[in-house]
Amino acid sequence: MGGKYRITGDKYPRMRPHRRRGRLAVVTVACAAALGVAGWGTLQLIDVFTGGGGTASAAGTKADCDTKASPSAGTTPAAAAVPEPGRITVNVFNATPRSGLAKKTADELKKRGFRIGDVGNAGKQYDKKVDGTGVLLGPASSLNSSLPVLATQLAGAERRTDAARKGDTVDLIIGTGFKELTKQADADKSLAALAAPKPTPSAGKKSC
Incomplete structure (x- = not known):
């Protein structure tokens, strides 16, 4: 080549492209970020399908938790319906030969x-025909109210209801096996237990 530009000497400059370190760094950072996002998304999907961290058993995560029932406050409907003795009228009939x-x-x-x-x-229906301690008889509405209260006073008495019977009065029919009423101390304990609030299981509380 002549003119202004001449090449002198026996060495020629190397023709090579400019280094692309900056571009390589950007590509590396972008790849690392993409991998991080993909990994995070995978972990979220695992949590959704497995119910969170921890080691699950072969039966699933529900089998790894213990369910405990916690008592709820208040009374059961049966306990709330039990009347006091003063609200119960009792007819007393003797079905034995003893006067x-x-x-x-x-x-x-x-x-x-x-x-x-x-x-x-x-x-006549019951006279000398009651072999046990006695029969407690009342309308159908008394089955879970008045009759259980009266039963605390005479252990072993049979409970019966008459669907055709009206009112709320109940009968105590003394049988041939009768000796005496239940001791008052024992009857009072039974009555207190009958009227006491009873805890009912609420929704189970799970703990892992």
């Missing part, structure tokens, strides 16, 4: 707070 049992039993029930209705001998 005086109806009046004696009625007097004792009165001392314990019950209202007393009719007192006398049992009708």
Whole structure:
């Protein structure tokens, strides 16, 4: 080449492209960021399908948690429906050959707070036909209210209801197996347990 530009000497300049260090750095950072986002997304999907961290058993995460029932405050409907003895009227009938049992039993029930209705001998349907300690008879509405309360006073008595019967009065029919009413101390304990609020299980509380 002549003119202004001449090449002198026996060495020629190397023809090579400019270094691209800056571009390589940008590409490296971008790849690292993409991998990080993909990894984070994968972890989120794993948490969604496995229910969070921790090691799950073969039965699943629900099997790894213990369910505990916590008692809720308040009373059960059955406990709330139990009436006090003073709100129960009892007819006392004697179905045995022994005289005086109806009046004696009625007097004792009165001392314990019950209202007393009719007192006398049992009708033909029950007279000398009750082998146990007695029969407690009332309308269908008394099955889970008045009859359980009266039953605390005479252990072993049979409970019966009459769907055709009206009102809320109940009968205590003394049977041939009758000796005496339940001891008042024991009857009071049974009555207190019957009327006490009973805890009911609420929604289970899970702990892992």
